[in-house]
Amino acid sequence: MPACLVCHDPLEPFLSFGKMPLADAFLDEPELAHEFFFTLAPGLCAACGMVQLCERVPDARMFHDTYAYYSSTSAGMRRHFAAFADQVRRRALGSADPFVVEIGCNDGILLDGFAAAGVRHLGVDPAGNVLAEAARKGLTVQQGFFTERSAMDIAAAHGRADAIVAANVVCHVADIHSVFAGVRALLKPAGLFIFEDPYVGAILEQNALDQIYDEHVFYFSVTSVNRVAAIHGLEVVDVAPQPVHGGELRYYLGVRGAHAPSRAVDEWIERERASGVVSPAAYRDFAVRTGALRQRLIDTVDRILSKRHRIAGYGATAKSSTIINYCGFGPAEIEYIADVTPGKQGKLTPGAHVPVRAPDFFRAHYPDYALLFAWNHEKEILEKEAGFQAAGGTWITYVPDVKVRSRPPGAAA
Ligand SMILES: [Zn+2]
Numbered sequence: 001m002p003a004c005l006v007c008h009d010p011l012e013p014f015l016s017f018g019k020m021p022l023a024d025a026f027l028d029e030p031e032l033a034h035e036f037f038f039t040l041a042p043g044l045c046a047a048c049g050m051v052q053l054c055e056r057v058p059d060a061r062m063f064h065d066t067y068a069y070y071s072s073t074s075a076g077m078r079r080h081f082a083a084f085a086d087q088v089r090r091r092a093l094g095s096a097d098p099f100v101v102e103i104g105c106n107d108g109i110l111l112d113g114f115a116a117a118g119v120r121h122l123g124v125d126p127a128g129n130v131l132a133e134a135a136r137k138g139l140t141v142q143q144g145f146f147t148e149r150s151a152m153d154i155a156a157a158h159g160r161a162d163a164i165v166a167a168n169v170v171c172h173v174a175d176i177h178s179v180f181a182g183v184r185a186l187l188k189p190a191g192l193f194i195f196e197d198p199y200v201g202a203i204l205e206q207n208a209l210d211q212i213y214d215e216h217v218f219y220f221s222v223t224s225v226n227r228v229a230a231i232h233g234l235e236v237v238d239v240a241p242q243p244v245h246g247g248e249l250r251y252y253l254g255v256r257g258a259h260a261p262s263r264a265v266d267e268w269i270e271r272e273r274a275s276g277v278v279s280p281a282a283y284r285d286f287a288v289r290t291g292a293l294r295q296r297l298i299d300t301v302d303r304i305l306s307k308r309h310r311i312a313g314y315g316a317t318a319k320s321s322t323i324i325n326y327c328g329f330g331p332a333e334i335e336y337i338a339d340v341t342p343g344k345q346g347k348l349t350p351g352a353h354v355p356v357r358a359p360d361f362f363r364a365h366y367p368d369y370a371l372l373f374a375w376n377h378e379k380e381i382l383e384k385e386a387g388f389q390a391a392g393g394t395w396i397t398y399v400p401d402v403k404v405r406s407r408p409p410g411a412a413a
Contacts, residue, residue, distance in 0.1 A: 002054040004045035005174055005217070006228055013041035013054045014283035015209075015290070021350035022062060023213035023321035028347060035350070036061065040322070042212050042219065048227050049278035051200050051219035053212075056174050059145065062215055063172070065128035071109040071167075073340050076380050078109060080244050084167065084196075085113020091252070092163035092192040093119060101154060101161045101186060103146040103179070103195075104169030108134030115139055122158060124150065129343075147175070151182030160188045166195035168245065171218040180232040184255070193234065193253040200224075201277045202247025206400040209290040209326070210319040210373075211246060221277050222249065222268040229253050238262045246376045246399065296402045298327050304369055305333065311396075312367035313337035314381060315374025316344050316356045323373070323398065325351040334371065338362035363387060369404075371396045 001010040020040035027035065036057075043054045071077060093100065098119055105111050105123025107130045114121045115138065123141040125131045134141050144150055155161075164183050173179050183193045200219040203211050211219070218224075226236045237259040238252035249268075276282035304311055313320065316339035324334070329352055336357045337349060344356045362370075366388055372395050374381060382395065389395070395405040 002043070004048060004050060005052055005176060006050045006224070006231075007045060007048040009045055009047035011043040011045055011052070011054055013043040014280070015212075015287040016041040017212070017322065017326050020214070020325055021321065022057060023215060023318035023350060024062070025350045026316070026344050026347035026356065027350065027353070032348070032353065037351075038214065040212065040214065044278075044280055044283050046280060048224060049221065050224040050228070051221075051283070053214070053217050056217060057214045059126070059174070063126045063145075070130055070133065070341060070343075071106040074377055074380065076377060077244065080242070081110045081167070082113050084110055084165075084250075085117075088163050088165055088192075088194055089114070089117060089119065092194065095162055098162040099159060100163045100165060103164065103166040104172070105134055105139070105141060106130045108137055108139045108141070110165065110167055111139045111141075112137065120158075122154060124154075145173075146182055147178045148181040148185060149178075151186040155186045160191070161186050162188055162191050164191070164193045168197060168248075170195045171197040171220060172215050174217045176218065176228055177231070180228055180234065183253075184232045184234060187255065189255055190258050191254070192237075192259075194250065195253075196242055196244075196248045196250040198245055199241070199247050199249040201272065201275065204277065204282055204286050206246060207286070207289050207293050208246050208399050209286075209293070210323040210399070213318055213322045215318060220249070220251075221272050222251070222265065223272050223278050225251055225253075226265075226269070230256070235261065236265050239264050239268050244376065293398065293401060294323075294327055297323070297398050300396065300402050300404065301327070301329065301333050309368035310335055311369045311371060312362065312365075313354065313371045313373050314362065314385070315339060315372065315377065316341070316349055316354075317374050319376075320373035321350050321352075324349065324354065330354065335367060336361070336365075337373065338370075359385070366391050366393050368392075369394050369396055371398075375399050 004011050017040040019037040039055045041054045044051050100121045102123045105125050111123045124146045126145050198211050200221050234253045235256045237254045240250045242248040313334050316337040334354050336355045338359045339356050345358050397403045
């Protein structure tokens with residue numbers, strides 16, 4: 001039986017998706033024969049409350065120099081990160097020459113906000129291609145994983161940090177103890193470690209089974225984060241929900257005793273106890289609900305195809321990999337998936353091998369139905385692609401349940 005990465009107690013899966021590919025491993029034709037698969041199965045540690053993958057993929061397979069995700073592709077995300085940087089500056093960067101370190105800075109979408117304000121900063125990321133984009137913008141970056149060792153090196157070279165920040169990164173790192181020990185070593189005594197990640201409570205509430213994929217090793221709650229923090233002399237001092245990636249929490253951590261925790265921390269922990277976010281029953285229910293959701297989506301697609309209507313996808317997101325492969329869809333069901341990321345266009349999606357096309361291709365080859373895989377960007381995409389519905393196209397969403405959107409009045413049938 002696998003062991004909990006936090007407390008080493010035995011871990012039991014509550015759901016198994018079977019063999020899954022890496023969600024960001026888009027392929028060219030010759031690579032199909034060597035595609036990598038692993039068993040995707042999340043489990044809850046009953047001892048410490050941490051939800052995590054039971055089988056992990058080695059980091060070097062996921063975070064490398066051809067990493068497919070660029071943070072800056074969405075206008076909504078750029079606004080979100082500008083506000084995030086503002087918040088960090090207000091709460092943690094009051095000293096004379098503040099220094100901020102970002103773990104997993106990607107193309108620099110969050111660091112931009114510090115650089116623009118003249119704040120001393122350093123971004124760390126193992127993926128050379130996205131990091132090169134950050135460097136091209138003039139940001140100060142260094143390639144590598146953030147570990148206890150590299151954190152001590154950064155402290156020696158640049159001094160300790162007023163703030164350490166991360167977005168959609170901490171939940172990716174299996175060696176979470178090394179990250180938290182590194183934070184403890186690098187943070188000033190009154191500094192703040194501020195990070196945000198998908199919230200496990202939102203995943204349960206929205207049946208968002210597509211948040212579960214190889215890169216998301218952990219599915220955090222305030223309860224579980226506070227327990228890891230305590231092991232390293234840190235504590236959660238504030239929590240703020242964020243309406244991105246389908247529902248995230250932003251955690252503010254300080255050295256234990258350095259900041260008075262806000263009332264929100266106790267309120268969230270109490271809410272998690274009451275709603276069962278740290279109890280096995282909630283995850284058994286989730287497995288039943290998401291199994292039914294999968295069947296409804298398969299039936300919906302079958303019904304559309306039986307009428308000889310065409311289906312395409314929109315947003316070749318990492319999230320889409322889980323739902324597509326779990327449903328067993330391929331190019332016979334989904335003709336192509338439109339995506340704005342140039343590095344994905346012309347490639348095949350992991351596992352299902354559906355071709356990825358530019359949004360222009362979508363506009364020139366409207367299907368009858370489009371599965372909206374980037375459901376967390378629904379508003380932005382439906383506005384940008386208003387022409388699809390105007391031409392008689394129908395969107396399908398599947399979070400929290402399968403929904404075939406009715407056509408706007410006056411649209412051609
Ligand atoms: Zn545990």
